[in-house]
Amino acid sequence: SYELAQPPSVSVSPGQTVSITCSGFKLGDRYASWYQQKPGQSPVMVIHQDNKRPSGIPERFSGSNSGNTATLTISGTQAMDEADYFCQAWDRSMAVFGGGTKLTVL
Amino acid sequence: EVQLLESGGGLVQPGGSLRLSCAASRITFSNYSVNWVRQAPGKGLEWVSFISTSGTYKYYADSVKGRFTISRDNSKNSLYLQMDSLRAEDTAVYFCATGSIDHAFDIWGQGTMLTVSS
Numbered sequence: 001s002y003e004l005a006q007p008p009s010v011s012v013s014p015g016q017t018v019s020i021t022c023s024g025f026k027l028g029d030r031y032a033s034w035y036q037q038k039p040g041q042s043p044v045m046v047i048h049q050d051n052k053r054p055s056g057i058p059e060r061f062s063g064s065n066s067g068n069t070a071t072l073t074i075s076g077t078q079a080m081d082e083a084d085y086f087c088q089a090w091d092r093s094m095a096v097f098g099g100g101t102k103l104t105v106l
Numbered sequence: 107e108v109q110l111l112e113s114g115g116g117l118v119q120p121g122g123s124l125r126l127s128c129a130a131s132r133i134t135f136s137n138y139s140v141n142w143v144r145q146a147p148g149k150g151l152e153w154v155s156f157i158s159t160s161g162t163y164k165y166y167a168d169s170v171k172g173r174f175t176i177s178r179d180n181s182k183n184s185l186y187l188q189m190d191s192l193r194a195e196d197t198a199v200y201f202c203a204t205g206s207i208d209h210a211f212d213i214w215g216q217g218t219m220l221t222v223s224s
Binding site: 001031033035037042043044045048049054084086088090093094095096097098099100 | 141143150151152153156165167168201203208209210211212215216217
């Protein structure tokens with residue numbers, strides 16, 4: 001079965017740029033999406049179609065996807081960005097999520 | 107504002123059955139594919155099932171195939187998940203989520219908790 005791998009945790013200082021990676025076999029050949037989930041809340045889509053931001057998502061969120069790796073980048077990270085982030089892609093009519101990355105803003 | 111509201115969760119014994127519902131408001135529900143996604147306590151997200159706009163296409167995760175059935179009633183703006191032969195490992199918060207044009211999960215409900223335990 002298809003798998004997506006994410007680092008369990010990443011930390012960043014306020015105002016800095018942070019990247020969260022998501023790795024999967026030929027992931028660049030399919031669309032990747034990213035979801036933010038804060039404690040006790042439902043997930044929110046922050047990136048879809050590799051690099052598109054839904055309405056209402058701040059410009060500091062950006063995405064890329066090539067080869068075997070999709071990347072979510074947050075520029076000028078704010079304290080409110082502290083959350084779990086999950087990548088997601090489709091494989092043969094089945095959706096797959098990465099294990100999630102806990103972003104800590106120190 | 108678009109809203110998805112799940113209901114039907116609760117405590118069920120292993121081997122039991124339960125039906126979850128998801129009611130949509132302020133969207134043309136029939137225009138959207140919809141998914142169920144679950145999250146076990148303290149764990150990550152796990153996709154469960156997909157249904158196309160008309161209900162023609164239905165897909166399931168291997169972990170629930172043959173036990174869960176997804177359905178929808180567009181006249182009632184509602185999505186359902188019939189869950190049979192429940193196991194302890196099905197314990198999770200179940201979210202419904204609409205699919206965007208590229209089948210990303212763009213709108214999520216608040217979730218409903220299912221606990222499978224004796």
